[in-house]
Amino acid sequence: MPMPARSPTPPPHLSLNTSSRGTPTAIPNKHIPVCSPGGLPATPPASPPRQDSLIETSSITYPPDTYCSAYSDDPPVYTITADRMAEALEHIATQPLPNPEQVFPWMHGLHAENQIQLAFFSSRRRSVRKVPRCIRSITIVKTGGNLSASKLKGAIAPEEILDSTSDDPTFIECDPKDGFSVRNFQIQACKLAMVSDIIVYGDHKAHPNETIALAHKISKAQRQYEARNGFPRCLFNTFMLSDSFKVVQEKYPKLIAIDSTGGMTGNIVDFFYWERYEMCEMSKASEISKNVFLGPTPDPSLHSECQGEEAYDMFIEATDLAHVPESRSLRALRMGLEKIQRKAALHMEFPSSGSIMPPTWSHGEVDGLMEMCKWIYELANPHEVKRSKRRRDDDDEAIEMDDIATPRKFLIHCTDGYTETTLLALAYFMYAEGVPVHDAWIQMHRDKSRNFFAYPSDVALLTAIQPRILQESPRFNESVFNLPEPHWLSKIDGSLPSRILPYMYLGNLGHANNPELLRELGITRILSVGESLSWPEDVTKKLNWPSDKFLMIDRVQDNGVDPLWAEFERCLKFIEAGKQDGGATLVHCRVGVSRSATICIAEVMNELGLSFPRAYCFVRARRLNVIIQPHLRFTYELLKWEEYQRQRRNETLRRELEWSTVAREIALMNKPYSR
Incomplete structure (x- = not known):
């Protein structure tokens, strides 16, 4: 991809020897998880055979x-x-x-x-x-x-x-x-x-x-x-x-x-650039409901497919600094959209995910959220609103077609395209489509192909106000109130497993121990890297997963000693079998950032023919709010895997970047998040 004609990232003052004050702003909501080696054994493991x-x-x-x-x-x-x-x-x-x-x-x-x-x-x-x-x-x-x-x-x-x-x-x-x-x-x-x-x-x-x-x-x-x-x-x-x-x-x-x-x-290869490019590619804007789109803040210099001002009538940015808009502000914006022929889109802000906290949220905040959903729907679907008003009008007054406003296109956006926007996007999807929160969660991810992260507080809020959202929905259906809440909803912490490829997910042990959720996502296989599952016996009998849909890679700890190289082929064959069956495989370890991330990177290199630096950024961007952390030895093994991939494709061995540069770039990328 052509690089933008701008200064490089990281900024010139960022080096491995600067203080934390010399680092650039971190990508919002990402964090480096703790990856324990599982305790230091009294007798260290023996070296693997050469x-x-x-x-x-x-x-x-x-x-x-x-x-x-x-x-x-x-x-x-x-x-x-x-x-x-x-x-x-x-x-x-x-x-x-x-x-x-x-x-x-x-x-x-x-x-x-x-x-x-x-x-x-x-x-x-x-x-x-x-x-x-x-x-x-x-x-x-x-x-x-x-x-x-x-x-x-x-x-x-x-x-x-x-x-x-x-x-x-x-x-x-x-x-x-x-x-x-x-x-x-x-x-x-x-x-x-x-x-x-x-x-x-x-x-x-x-x-x-x-x-x-x-x-x-x-x-x-x-x-x-x-x-x-x-x-x-x-x-x-x-x-x-x-x-x-x-x-x-x-x-x-x-x-x-x-x-x-x-x-x-x-x-x-510039790691900073490629992480942001892959993030933009992964979360690029798409339609989640009629005339309402969800995606990252447009940056045409980063991604050529980003559409700008001309593609939308209204940009709604989700940000921590915003307040729930007042009714008069929404009325003024409506007048701006309906009465003025604008060449450029209008812009407004809305509170980000996690900003309306239980149990202290106010009625005013919930009222504002509901009014926002209704306001967007009426402007995005004026024809349906007019028809609905006609059906409800006892006098059946004539409505001229000229009175029906032009449908307006909305982009709900934030920096990464998936974190700050989740609360508003899910609430609107529930309202516009008339679906309960658990269906909205699955449909947004599975049917609308959106990768997103939501805070636990978002789950609690949307579950609590679900009856009101559905009652006020233009697609209100009483039957939705008779649907029991699925067991998997209470087990999630806000995050779904990360979809790396259509047939491969990367997740943690909590995801792996939520089999009902995996079934909803179309995941039919589980690849456990060094961590065993603990499903309740009744769940195991109820779901009846065939034994050949599980693969356990044992005796691999995140300790910098145990190798994974020898397991790459077996793991990738297991993932490929799931792809051929039309299902998806969850690859997990304990945290979902080191051992399992290494396997996912190896598969991306194998499937897409990418070098290690590009495959690393590909997976890192799609792990959403969690930063992948394959340790030094796993990273080195992946560079050796790149050698093997080239040999298998009858290509000349040639690394894009040397080991020292790869390690240095990863260190610089992680520095803004280190404590």
Whole structure:
């Protein structure tokens, strides 16, 4: 997709080393859930057996003097041309990554003083803290560290790898000194830089002496790191790019992430952009009832299919700052719509989901919600309203067709297209279609193909005022009051399982233990990753699910040790069988963000042929308010899965992004949500 001609995200001030005040505004209502490893066992699990031969990454920048010229001997620094750099980066991208067993748990971060982390990993084998000799990478560092313009693919700032507090040039001690984590994405760029040939470059604003000084610092840090770890001298080296950024931009545009003017080129996968693009694609506006649409706030620069002012007569934005509109405001807006021929749509606001809280909601708030639903319906369906008035009018006064107003189109919208709008959208759907809350919930998702999130307070409110909504509905039918409330409604916390593909859902253990809800959604298979179901016996007998519709992947904890790679094929065959049967599969673990998300990403890569970065953003956007969190090892296994996918399709191995860049981007995406 073409990238918008605007400044990149994240903003230039966002880096892995900034404080929380330097982060951009997070996407509303998203949060990072807690993913417990299930407790640290007294005896850590054994390493899984190696299934493949050892892999060692090769590089064409070693030995350095083969194609590059020496600039200085003490410290050793070399120059590299744009041609040679492009060739070296291409070579690295086509090299298979070492197998996970070769680089983990070293990549988790094993600081000598971190007793918790060491107790879990190091007792598995004594050599665990040693730097793997099989891995070799290339790191690009920009002089000055301003990555908001003239950014090469994968470039990082000097402060991300060099310790500014040390008198002698040295790398940052990036392994965490305390705590236990298997999601240390923020340290990977630095860890990989220590086992990299490092290329330093500057843009037109950087003085050559600055680049030379930075290259000398990095080379000295490499010598210190080599001595500390017993490496041969100059196993990894520092290079300065001898060509200007302008030359690289002209000769190798596919290596340019951000051009010299600060514009995103679209040649390099940008996680921030793709998450928002996939979110917009997933929640793009659609009609939920006649002339009433639901979707995200239109942004044509982000998605080409977004329709703007010309497509609607009224935009209703759901926001936390809004109040329930008064009757006189609605009358004024009605007059504006009926009497004035406008080229641009009118705009108004309405309180967002979760803002009308039980049990303290006022009659005025409920009255306002009902008046809002009636107001929208009458303007969206003037012909039906007129016919209804004629049938109720005893005098049967003649109504001229000219008196019937033109139907008006409404867009109920919010930033993400599914969170803040849910209360108003569900209430209106119940009112316009005359259906109870549980039917509205299912029909909006299943029949109208809307993915949405609602707060528990929305469920409580709509359930409490359901009789009034249905009685005032233009499609009032007394039979709806005789329908019993389904058991599954009381068990949901506001969220449905996340529809990733039409035949695959991603959810948590609570979703998996709500079989009546799964049946309503058309889910006929359950894939449990490391977590067992606990259905009541009477429910099991009543639903009579065949045993071949369940698959349990056992002995896989979210601990950074247990692999999932070996289970990918079995899981995907199970999901494919459900697709062929015309049903859908729920993939779940405990929280629905790590183990099960990993399986879903693997299926998206397999089904849609996407690279890992794009598949990750695809699933992340569709998990709605919960941020997926596959840990380091699972993420690495998915990059290896990408290699296998290319091999199976007889394609040349070539990664879009390297491991260090993938990890760095994920860390930056999660930083606004970290506490």
